[in-house]
Amino acid sequence: MGFKIAICQMMVTEDKEKNVEKAESMIREAAEKGAKVVVLPEMFNCPYENKYFPLYAETYPGKTTERLSLLTSEMEIYLVAGSIPEQEGDIIYNTSFIFGPKGKLIGRHRKMHLFDIDVEGKIRFKESDTLGYGEDITVVDTDFGKMGVAICYDMRFPELMRLMALEGAEVIIVPAAFNMTTGPAHWDITIKARALDNQVYFVAASPARNMEASYHAYGHSSIVSPWGDVIAQANAQETILYGEIDLELVKKVRRELPLLQHRRTTLYDVVKK
Numbered sequence: 001m002g003f004k005i006a007i008c009q010m011m012v013t014e015d016k017e018k019n020v021e022k023a024e025s026m027i028r029e030a031a032e033k034g035a036k037v038v039v040l041p042e043m044f045n046c047p048y049e050n051k052y053f054p055l056y057a058e059t060y061p062g063k064t065t066e067r068l069s070l071l072t073s074e075m076e077i078y079l080v081a082g083s084i085p086e087q088e089g090d091i092i093y094n095t096s097f098i099f100g101p102k103g104k105l106i107g108r109h110r111k112m113h114l115f116d117i118d119v120e121g122k123i124r125f126k127e128s129d130t131l132g133y134g135e136d137i138t139v140v141d142t143d144f145g146k147m148g149v150a151i152c153y154d155m156r157f158p159e160l161m162r163l164m165a166l167e168g169a170e171v172i173i174v175p176a177a178f179n180m181t182t183g184p185a186h187w188d189i190t191i192k193a194r195a196l197d198n199q200v201y202f203v204a205a206s207p208a209r210n211m212e213a214s215y216h217a218y219g220h221s222s223i224v225s226p227w228g229d230v231i232a233q234a235n236a237q238e239t240i241l242y243g244e245i246d247l248e249l250v251k252k253v254r255r256e257l258p259l260l261q262h263r264r265t266t267l268y269d270v271v272k273k
């Protein structure tokens with residue numbers, strides 16, 4: 001079984017309404033071109049900067065999620081709606097809402113690993129200044145099998161990705177926003193490594209690079225096969241990236257090179273707490 005997936009590598013600006021409109025028009029175009037699963041980038045309705053997260057935050061259900069749920073049901077697709085700042089009580093989360101073809105919420109991933117880093121002379125970011133930690137691993141059931149969803153920095157943690165594969169994920173989808181320091185250094189290799197570790201399709205969705213923003217996203221949204229082949233990759237500009245997902249290939253690669261079966265779980269293990 002297979003399906004077409006699309007990543008909307010959209011330009012995110014300070015105008016929330018325009019961001020949501022842009023997301024809607026790109027989703028519509030991707031669905032009209034046959035995509036059955038559409039993915040938006042991390043913080044698609046809000047600039048990636050701590051000062052904006054509280055200003056753009058919405059509760060669920062809220063204006064952005066309601067609009068995307070309606071569009072998802074109109075286009076009869078699955079939508080991994082990138083992420084938005086989600087307010088619950090006093091806490092704001094970096095949250096990905098996942099909708100099924102009838103517009104129903106089928107999953108919600110709150111970023112588990114917050115991007116608190118300080119690369120000397122290059123980039124300092126401390127998401128935990130404004131955001132709270134997600135606590136749950138997210139694997140959703142779809143008509144195309146199980147898919148894991150995580151957000152950006154989460155993908156640097158192989159244990160999380162492995163647990164998703166052990167829960168049955170054959171595709172891992174990651175809305176993300178690496179930057180011009182970590183992107184050139186780590187983006188491609190991390191995506192390929194996680195695809196190969198777990199023999200999954202790895203789908204990483206970035207915003208386009210906006211040089212007027214304070215945070216310059218790397219772009220380069222990518223779709224990598226379970227064999228490590230790059231099926232499709234964008235550059236830094238706004239675009240819709242398409243790829244064919246062949247679930248038979250996941251089975252073939254796992255049969256030919258049975259990594260998941262060859263783990264020495266009597267000697268070591270990765271467990272969910």
Ligand SMILES: NC(=O)CC(=O)C(=O)O
Pocket residue numbers: 115151152153154156176177178179182183186
């Ligand atoms: N923005 C992130 O969460 C992560 C990132 O940019 C990186 O890991 O590099």
